Amino acid sequence: MVHMDSEGNVLNDEGEIERQVGSRYKMVGAFVGAAMLALLGGIFVFMPPHGGSSSLDGAFPAAMMTLSYNGVNANYGVYIADTQGLAERGYMNQSSIGDCKGISPCMGMLFDFQNSTDLCFWMKNTRIPLRQYWLSDNMTVVYEYSAAPESAHAQCYYGRAVLETSINQSIPIGARIQLQG
Secondary structure (H helix, E strand, O other), X not given: OOEEOOOOOEEOOOXXXXXXXXXXXXXXXXXXXXXXXXXXXXXXXXXXXXXXXXXXXXXXXXXXXXXXXXXXXXXXXXXXXXXXXXXXXOOOOOOOOOOHHHOOOEEEEEEEEEEEEEEEEOOOOOOOOEEEEEEOOOOEEEEEEEEOOOOOOOEEEEEEXXXXXXXXXXXXXXXXXXXXX
C-alpha cells in the first residue's frame, strides 16, 4: 500500500518522504550524465564533423569557375559532380558547403550533364538548405529554386547543368558561368 501526505508526496514506512532519497539519486545521475557529456563533447571537438568538407574533398574534384554578370567577373571554387555516382551523392549527409579543396571562396557544387534535358533535383538526406540554379547550354543561369533540407519533392527544370550553392548565395538570372581549365 502506498502512503501519501497531504501534498502528494510518497511516504515510506517510517513516514519520511521517499522522493528525497530518489532525488539524491537523480542529482547524482544528473551530475554523472553532465560529466560524461562534457567528456564526450571534449573528444568530439577534436574530430572533424561527420559529413564536413573533408569528405567532400576526398570524393569530389574541385575547379575554379568565373561568374560573369553585366560585365563584372568574379572567381569562385566549385566542386564538380562529374560521374553518375557523384551526381547521385551530391550534398547528401553533408553539414556544410565545404571549402572546394581550398579554392576560396567556395561557391558550391556543379552538376554538368553536357546536354540539355529535364533535370530533376531533390533534397532527400540533404541536411543543409541549398539554392539551386539551372543553367542553359551556354551555362547561363535560367532558373533558381530554394530547396529545403530533407525534402523528397523533386524540382525539375530544363537545362544542361545545375549549380547548388549556400542558401545565402544570390546569382541573378542571366549570369554566366565558365569553368577554368
